[in-house]
Amino acid sequence: MADPIVLGIESSCDETGIGVVQGTTLLAHQVATSVEEHARFGGVVPEIASRAHLESFVPTLDRALAESSLELSDIDAVAVTGGPGLIGALLVGSSGAKALAWSLDRPIYAVNHLVAHVTVDELEHGRLPEPMIALLVSGGHTSLMRVGNVIDDVETVGSTLDDAVGEAFDKVARLLGLPFPGGPSIDRAAQEGDPEAIAFPRALTAAKDQSQHRFNFSFSGLKTAVARWVEDRQRQGLDLPVADVAASFQQAAVDVLMMKTFDACDYFGISDLQIGGGVAANSALRASVEARALAAGVSVRIPSPHLCTDNGAMVAALGSKLARAGVPPNGLNFAVRSSLPTSSVVL
Amino acid sequence: MFLCLDTATSRTTVAMVSGAGELLAESAVDHSDPGEVALTQIDSALDIANVAKSDLAAVVVGVGPGPYTSTRVGCVVAQTIGFTLGIPTVGACTHDAIALQVVDGRAHALAHGDDWDPHGAFIVATDARRKEIYWAAYDEHGSRVRGPEVAKPDAVVELARDLFGETPAVAGDGFARYPDFADLGQIRLVGPKHPSAHWLANVIGIDNVLTAELHSGALVDHESNGQDLVDLQARAFAPYPLYLREPDAKPAAQPTVEYEGRPQQ
Numbered sequence: 345m346a347d348p349i350v351l352g353i354e355s356s357c358d359e360t361g362i363g364v365v366q367g368t369t370l371l372a373h374q375v376a377t378s379v380e381e382h383a384r385f386g387g388v389v390p391e392i393a394s395r396a397h398l399e400s401f402v403p404t405l406d407r408a409l410a411e412s413s414l415e416l417s418d419i420d421a422v423a424v425t426g427g428p429g430l431i432g433a434l435l436v437g438s439s440g441a442k443a444l445a446w447s448l449d450r451p452i453y454a455v456n457h458l459v460a461h462v463t464v465d466e467l468e469h470g471r472l473p474e475p476m477i478a479l480l481v482s483g484g485h486t487s488l489m490r491v492g493n494v495i496d497d498v499e500t501v502g503s504t505l506d507d508a509v510g511e512a513f514d515k516v517a518r519l520l521g522l523p524f525p526g527g528p529s530i531d532r533a534a535q536e537g538d539p540e541a542i543a544f545p546r547a548l549t550a551a552k553d554q555s556q557h558r559f560n561f562s563f564s565g566l567k568t569a570v571a572r573w574v575e576d577r578q579r580q581g582l583d584l585p586v587a588d589v590a591a592s593f594q595q596a597a598v599d600v601l602m603m604k605t606f607d608a609c610d611y612f613g614i615s616d617l618q619i620g621g622g623v624a625a626n627s628a629l630r631a632s633v634e635a636r637a638l639a640a641g642v643s644v645r646i647p648s649p650h651l652c653t654d655n656g657a658m659v660a661a662l663g664s665k666l667a668r669a670g671v672p673p674n675g676l677n678f679a680v681r682s683s684l685p686t687s688s689v690v691l
Numbered sequence: 692m693f694l695c696l697d698t699a700t701s702r703t704t705v706a707m708v709s710g711a712g713e714l715l716a717e718s719a720v721d722h723s724d725p726g727e728v729a730l731t732q733i734d735s736a737l738d739i740a741n742v743a744k745s746d747l748a749a750v751v752v753g754v755g756p757g758p759y760t761s762t763r764v765g766c767v768v769a770q771t772i773g774f775t776l777g778i779p780t781v782g783a784c785t786h787d788a789i790a791l792q793v794v795d796g797r798a799h800a801l802a803h804g805d806d807w808d809p810h811g812a813f814i815v816a817t818d819a820r821r822k823e824i825y826w827a828a829y830d831e832h833g834s835r836v837r838g839p840e841v842a843k844p845d846a847v848v849e850l851a852r853d854l855f856g857e858t859p860a861v862a863g864d865g866f867a868r869y870p871d872f873a874d875l876g877q878i879r880l881v882g883p884k885h886p887s888a889h890w891l892a893n894v895i896g897i898d899n900v901l902t903a904e905l906h907s908g909a910l911v912d913h914e915s916n917g918q919d920l921v922d923l924q925a926r927a928f929a930p931y932p933l934y935l936r937e938p939d940a941k942p943a944a945q946p947t948v949e950y951e952g953r954p955q956q
């Protein structure tokens with residue numbers, strides 16, 4: 345029997361993504377983003393994101409169907425992000441998904457956004473290695489996971505105690521007068537800078553943090569350290585070396601991410617690593633991971649940037665896996681959850 | 692056969708109305724998240740009315756004004772059902788629906804000796820949170836003569852009194868959080884507190900649902916000082932919430948110093 349055709353819907357932040365997957369084959373991948381509408385606010389504004397989701401929902405669905413050359417009746421199951429994410433944004437996607445599933449008389453899966461990020465790589469690089477360590481780095485999340493399998497064995501071993509790493513990039517970009525989103529701006533500015541010019545702190549990497557926070561992250565202090573350094577410079581009436589600050593900040597963030605990720609590989613005795621989320625596109629992170637992986641004998645998989653950022657294909661990919669594994673679907677009355685641990689792959 | 696849905700108040704209400712205007716099924720659930728209950732209600736309404744999805748000719752949805760998150764749920768559900776089944780989705784102002792219920796309820800109210808002026812104008816007020824109220828004013832026939840708008844309760848009372856020259860009659864649940872106004876005789880509470888979905892179809896007119904020209908919803912225009920944001924003649928709207936407030940967000944402060952070496956954007 346042919347694998348079921350699963351339509352996946354993502355709306356947890358500022359991207360309305362709709363993808364269609366059959367087995368591990370990507371049939372459609374459409375994303376509408378409201379990122380430009382948030383730019384003048386320096387961060388994602390939930391109400392603006394929610395309004396944009398409603399505006400984009402049906403048009404994106406229409407485009408995804410057109411791209412896949414499928415009829416609505418060809419869809420065998422619907423998958424949607426059930427959490428974690430912005431509640432008002434999640435509600436637009438989940439309610440639309442429920443209406444779609446009801447209209448088509450098809451089952452619906454409400455899935456974990458973070459686990460979907462891990463699963464998407466299967467569409468590009470084939471069957472996921474098991475077990476693996478997965479690092480998810482984005483504007484909303486910084487999570488280190490041990491993945492036995494994505495259907496029912498995902499354990500978050502570490503996460504950020506405060507800001508997500510992408511959020512820190514946004515805030516530092518703002519301090520430096522660079523445009524939102526901060527990730528690409530900092531990355532660009534850092535190309536010209538010296539990553540060792542300023543010694544910014546590497547939080548939770550000291551020996552005393554190892555017992556409680558071996559795999560956890562904190563980026564709030566790093567952002568504050570950059571702010572202080574900038575203020576100090578201004579007080580002294582000196583020029584601000586934007587490129588050096590950007591490069592040094594970026595290196596500090598990447599160092600911590602890499603140290604802890606490879607420490608987790610070592611600790612759990614796992615030699616497969618996958619990195620996802622928007623920050624996975626960062627060039628310093630990519631350079632660092634390659635060097636460390638070679639030294640540690642770890643195989644690394646990173647999806648293409650268009651699959652790293654939030655999208656519906658990743659939700660469809662996880663839905664496809666769940667459907668093929670015979671996992672029972674959700675009903676039409678599930679409640680989305682702004683916080684959802686990775687131990688819950690399905691709501 | 693029309694599927695009607697309103698999620699713009701704390702009550703999620705769903706109805707099936709025939710092309711002749713006959714009410715075949717209706718349900719109402721008080722729930723903070725319409726996303727959890729709406730589809731189950733819709734499914735039951737079709738069951739009770741013994742109607743197949745393929746019999747539906749249009750979806751009519753209440754576009755508020757109401758809390759945006761819950762109003763959006765109704766809009767996305769209605770739009771998606773419309774798109775998937777290949778039928779039109781039409782919006783109607785939730786306050787207009789309550790107004791028709793008020794007018795319709797008069798005979799009944801009179802028969803029961805309620806304190807209600809059968810010839811009078813009235814306002815419909817619903818909870819806008821943040822200590823404000825969504826309100827619109829109607830003449831004795833249920834035609835909207837002002838609004839919908841958003842304002843503080845005391846401002847609503849004052850505006851309505853100016854408009855009517857007497858103690859305003861109020862339908863809807865807008866003053867439920869502010870009982871003093873009714874207790875002190877500054878307003879008279881009349882009519883239903885919540886919309887019933889089938890009245891949405893009547894707002895547009897049963898015969899017009901499939902052909903109605905859809906007005907675009909309101910977007911805040913600061914120049915107009917919050918007045919007449921919505922076309923008073925408009926009865927059928929595009930299926931998006933009537934946004935009477937701008938999103939809460941202030942543009943990020945840009946650094947006051949022009950830095951040296953700022954890369955070209």
